[in-house]
Amino acid sequence: MKTKQLRNRIVIYFVSIVVLLSLLFSSVTLIFSFVVEDNFFYQILNGQKRLVKEQINQAQPPRPNVSFIKYYEDRSTLPLPIKIALEAEPRRKEFSDDSGKHFHIAFVDESNLHQHILLADVSDQLVVNKLMGTIFGFSSALLLFGIALALLLAFGTIKLVKKQLQPLDDLMDIVDNSPVTQLPTNFASRFKSNEIGRFAKVLQLALTRINSFINREQQFTRDVSHELRTPLTINQGALTLLAKTQLTPEQQKFVVRIDDANKQMQRTIEALLALAREKGTEIKKNNLKALIETCVLDNLEVLSGVDLCIEIESNVYIEMGEDEFKLILQNLLYNAVEHGKCNQIKLSFHDGSLSIIDNGKGFPSGLAISEAFETGVRGSSSNGCGIGLSLVKRLCEKYGVKVKIEQMENGVAVELCFQYQ
Numbered sequence: 001m002k003t004k005q006l007r008n009r010i011v012i013y014f015v016s017i018v019v020l021l022s023l024l025f026s027s028v029t030l031i032f033s034f035v036v037e038d039n040f041f042y043q044i045l046n047g048q049k050r051l052v053k054e055q056i057n058q059a060q061p062p063r064p065n066v067s068f069i070k071y072y073e074d075r076s077t078l079p080l081p082i083k084i085a086l087e088a089e090p091r092r093k094e095f096s097d098d099s100g101k102h103f104h105i106a107f108v109d110e111s112n113l114h115q116h117i118l119l120a121d122v123s124d125q126l127v128v129n130k131l132m133g134t135i136f137g138f139s140s141a142l143l144l145f146g147i148a149l150a151l152l153l154a155f156g157t158i159k160l161v162k163k164q165l166q167p168l169d170d171l172m173d174i175v176d177n178s179p180v181t182q183l184p185t186n187f188a189s190r191f192k193s194n195e196i197g198r199f200a201k202v203l204q205l206a207l208t209r210i211n212s213f214i215n216r217e218q219q220f221t222r223d224v225s226h227e228l229r230t231p232l233t234i235n236q237g238a239l240t241l242l243a244k245t246q247l248t249p250e251q252q253k254f255v256v257r258i259d260d261a262n263k264q265m266q267r268t269i270e271a272l273l274a275l276a277r278e279k280g281t282e283i284k285k286n287n288l289k290a291l292i293e294t295c296v297l298d299n300l301e302v303l304s305g306v307d308l309c310i311e312i313e314s315n316v317y318i319e320m321g322e323d324e325f326k327l328i329l330q331n332l333l334y335n336a337v338e339h340g341k342c343n344q345i346k347l348s349f350h351d352g353s354l355s356i357i358d359n360g361k362g363f364p365s366g367l368a369i370s371e372a373f374e375t376g377v378r379g380s381s382s383n384g385c386g387i388g389l390s391l392v393k394r395l396c397e398k399y400g401v402k403v404k405i406e407q408m409e410n411g412v413a414v415e416l417c418f419q420y421q
Contacts, residue, residue, distance in 0.1 A: 010157060011154050011157045011158055014153055014154070014157050015150045015151075015153060015157075018146055018149055018150035018153055019146055021146065022142060022143045022146020022147065022150075023143060023146075025142055025146075026139035026142050027139075029138065037126065037127060038094075038104075041122055041125070042106075044066060044069070044120070045069065045118055045120055046106070048064045048069050048106070048118055049107075049118060051064065052071060052108050052116065052118065053109075056108070056116065062108075062116070064118060068120055068121050068124070069119070069120045069121075070120075070121070071116075071117070071118060072119060073116065073117075074114055074115045074116075075113075075114045075115075075117065079097075079119075081095070081097040082103060082105070082119065086105075086113075090113050091113070092105070093105055093106075101121060101123040102121075102122055102123050103119055103123075104120040104122055105117065105119050105120070167191050167196045167197075168196055170190075171187075171191070171196065171203070175203075183207045183210060183211045184204075184207060185207060185211065187200065188200040188201040188203075188204040217276065228265075228269055232262060232265060232266055232269070235262055236262055239255060239258060239259050243255055243259075267327070267330060267331070267334070268391075270323070270327055271327045271331070271391040272391070274321070274323055274324045274395060275391065275394055275395060283321065284322075285318065285319055286317060286318055286319075286320065286322050287314070287317055288312055288349060288354070289314055289316065291318075291326065292310060292347060293310070294326065295326045295329045295330055295333075298330070299330055299333060299334070302337055303333065305343065306342065306344065307344040308344075308345050308347075309344070309345070309346040310348075311347065311349075312347060312348065312354075313349070318354075318418055320399045320418075321399070324398065324399065327391070328392050328395050328416070329356075331391060332356050332414055336356070336411075336412065339360075339364075340361055340411065341360050341361055342358035342359050342360030342411060343359065344358065344359045345357070345358045345359075352417060352418050352419070353415050353418070354415070354416040355413060355414070355415050356413070356414045356415075357412075358411045358412055359410050359411040360411050360412065362407050362411055362412050363407055363412065369405060369407055372389050372405055373392070373403075373405075374390060389405075396416065400419055401416055401419070402417040403415070403416055403417075
């Protein structure tokens, strides 16, 4: 994805600010007009309050000298709508009746809200209402000006942002169009010495280091695949020949131990190489039952004497590499037989999950199930290196398969959940 999303966000941000400011100023203009008008009436009422108070103190009849303000001796003499409103809200200062008239009220003595009341009928004095059309027109003009300014700003911002972010577009094109097998290098020099140029240099350095790391890992994988497999094959052949010679019982035990270690090393190398291989973008669907049967045939020696029950339909397919699945199943079967000492294993598939249940002795005491998938964790009597279940978990994660393990009353149950089913 190019920088269009970032560009659009910048434009929307600036345009929104201008429009919001225009709306804010329009609203403030209208509110300010009402506030000024109300303060004007309150100033007049305060002046009349002082006048009436002087008249009362001098025993003169209270007479306001403003035509739209009337004096009421007590609340009972007020117009009925005002009196009813004051009963509900004694300190209310503004009123409107059903006829559309608008009133402001003031109490000569704020400590006595029942006597000496000034009522101003400001219905004919509301300048803001009369000028509402003018004010609204002014606010609308201000808003339209803001929108026009926002559009102009948007146009200018698009041009500016496009020019400023073009190097970032170019940088993203370089990364997007480069094949995974060959990361881009030597591209930073084409960018100016600014923030994007500095980013390009840092990115080039990082990609160069990654490229070097990938090359080293690929070479290491090739070396391991060849240099370790060859001596293991020779070693296995020599052990086979040695086993056919005349050996004492003690020597035969040593041969068996060497053979077991040789096979364990072979399984470990295969699993590590499977983890090192990159997962293809398109994974071939494999028949689950056929994979299991092939794996069983490859491990007949380990499974000798074990009652194996496979309850899987022939039309079940999984999206996982063939070698990787065989390594997973091989490790689980080996653990059940060698460590669990089971004589029965049941494999079944339901609701997208493969279950592998044995009737062995289960996990060794002192070994928590939550630690089973950690590298190096093994039972006290195990001769392994404690990476079998860890490899199983990592191979499953490589293909998005969830793996669960549970200690049962008699044995262990392992479940492989294929999420895409």
